[in-house]
Amino acid sequence: MRSLKFKQTLRGQIAGKNFRILAKLSGNKSCDRSRRTQAFFALPEALPDVLVLGGGLMAMAIALELRLRGASVSILSRDRSAAAAYAAAGMLAPQAEKLQGSMAQLCLRSRDLYPDWTAKLEALSGLETGYWASGILNPVFASEVHNHTPALTTAPADSEQTPTQWLDRSAVRQQQPGLSPEVIGGWWFPKDAQVDNRRLVAALTEALRQVGVVWHEGVTVTEIEVGQGRQVRAIATDQGRFTAAHYVLAAGAWSRQLWDLPVSPRKGQMLSVQVHNLQARDLQAQDSSSIQPLRQVLYGDHIYIVPRQDGLIVVGATLENVEFTAGNTPTGLHQLLGEAIRLYPQLQDFPLVETWWGYRPTTPDELPILGPSSLENLTLATGHHRNGILLAPITAQWVTDWILEQNADALLPDFRWDRF
Ligand SMILES: Cc1cc2nc3c(=O)[nH]c(=O)nc-3n(C[C@H](O)[C@H](O)[C@H](O)COP(=O)(O)OP(=O)(O)OC[C@H]3O[C@@H](n4cnc5c(N)ncnc54)[C@H](O)[C@@H]3O)c2cc1C
Secondary structure, three states, X not given: OOOOOOOOOHHHHHHOOOEEEEEEOOOOOOOOOHHHHOOEEEEEOOOOEXXXXXXXXXXXXXXXXXXXXXXXEEEEEOOHHHOHHHHOOOEEOOOOOOOOHHHHHHHHHHHHHHHHHHHHHHHHHOOOOOOEOOOEEEEEEHHHHHOOOHHHXXXXXXXXXOOOEEEEHHHHHHHOOOOXXXXXXXXXXXXXXXXXXXXXXXXXXXXXXXXXXEEEEOOOEEEEEEOOOOOEEEEEEEOEEEOOOEXXXXXXXXXXXXXXXXXXXXXXXXXXXXXXXXXXXXXXXXXHHHHOOOOOEEEOOOXXXXXXXXXXXXXXXXXXXXXXXXXXXXXHXXXXXXXXXXXXXXXXXXXXXXXXXXXXXXXXXXXXXXXXXXOOOEEEEEOOHHHHHHHHHHHHHHHHHHHHHOOOOOOHHHHOHHHO
8 A cells, every 4th residue: 555654734735725626416306404404515635644544433433523624534444344333222322321530522523523423424415314303202111200219309411512301201291192000100311312323334435436435345453563763663454454554443343452451342232112103105195293203212120212204213222341242133123122111102003124133342431532642643542332333523623633734623632542
C-alpha cells in the first residue's frame, strides 16, 4: 500500500481551498428528511493517510469523519458481518441505561448529535437509517417495588437535556396499550431514541463508497508492528503489510488480540418477531402507526423490546461472559422470550423472524477506550460495550479531532487507555 507523509498543516488546508463537489443529492426520493434540502456536499481534497483496523461501526464512523475533513482513509476488515454493529438493537438510551458521571455526559452528547449525523448519512448515501426519536418507556413491575429497587423510589435526573416523567398505572397504559397487568407504572424518557443499526451500517457503507474511503474486506490484521521512537512501523496482515501515516485501532471485542488492552467480549443473544405476516405491497399501503402497535422502545429490567417502523420487533439481549462461544442457546432464547412475553403479552402470537448473537467489546469499568495510545501514530477507539451504536458520532468526532488537530475534549482523560 502506498505510504503518504502526514501533513502538518492540515488545519489550514481543510479550512481552505480545493473543495470538490461530491454529489447532488436533493432529488433522491428514498429518504425525505427536511435537512436534505442541502443540495451539495463539498469534500476537501485528500490530505493525510489513515489506516483504520476493524470493519465495525467505529471504524466506519471514524473513517467517514476523517475523510470528510480531508484525510485519505483505508479500512482493513476481516469480516464486516461479524461486527457487533450488525447484531445490536440500536437503542440510543443514555437515560434508560441509567448511566452516571462522565459516561452519562458522553452518551447524552452523542444522543444530541444523532439527528444531524443520520441526516448527513442519509444525504450522502441516499439510504434511510431508521433513526426514530421514539422515546423509551421503562415499565416497572409490582414485584420490583416490593423488592425496594430504586427504580420507583429514585427519580432519574430531570433537566432540559434529560426530561423524565413518572407515569402511573393508567398513564403508562395510555402511553403504551397492551402492557402486562403486573406493570404498575413506568419512567418515560422522551429524548431517548433508536436507530435501525442494520440500515445505519448500510447507509454508512454507501456513504464511505461515495466519499472514496478504500475498504479492504477479508483482510485479517495479525500484528501492529512497532518501530523506533514510539511509532507504528507497519500493519502485518494475512495479505501482506500495510503502512500509513496514522493508524486507528477499532477492532471491537477482538481489540486485545492486536494490542495490550483490557477489552473482552460480552456475548448478547437476540431475536426478532414480525407484527403481522405482511407482504411488501401491504406494507406500502399502510402507514407505520397502523402496522406497529408499539409506539416506543420498552426497556425492562432484563429485557428490551425495540419496534421498527416497518413492523419488525427486535428483542434483546442476554449478557454472557463466555468469550467467543458462537450460537444461540435454548436457555438464552427462553430467557428472552419469557421476559418479553411477560412485559408485552401479545408478542407471543407474532411470528419469529430471526435469532442471532454478537459480542460487545467490554472493558473492566464498562467505559470505552478513546484517544491516544502509548504510540504517537496509533489512536484507540474500542471498548464501547453496550452503548457503541449510541456513541458512534461522538467517537468519530473525538478521534478525528485528536488525529487531525491534536485536540482533546475536556472529558477525554476519563476514557484514556492508561486509566487502568
Ligand atoms: C447483542 C448486542 C446488542 C447491542 N445493543 C446496542 C444498543 O441497543 N445500543 C447501543 O448503543 N449499542 C448496542 N450494542 C453495542 C454495540 O453494538 C457495540 O458497542 C459496537 O457495535 C462496537 O463497535 P466496534 O466497531 O467497536 O466493534 P464491532 O462492531 O464488533 O466491529 C469490530 C470489527 O473489527 C473486525 N476485526 C476484528 N479483529 C480484526 C482483525 N484482526 N483484522 C481485521 N478486522 C478485525 C471484526 O471483524 C469486526 O467487523 C449491542 C451489542 C450487542 C452485541
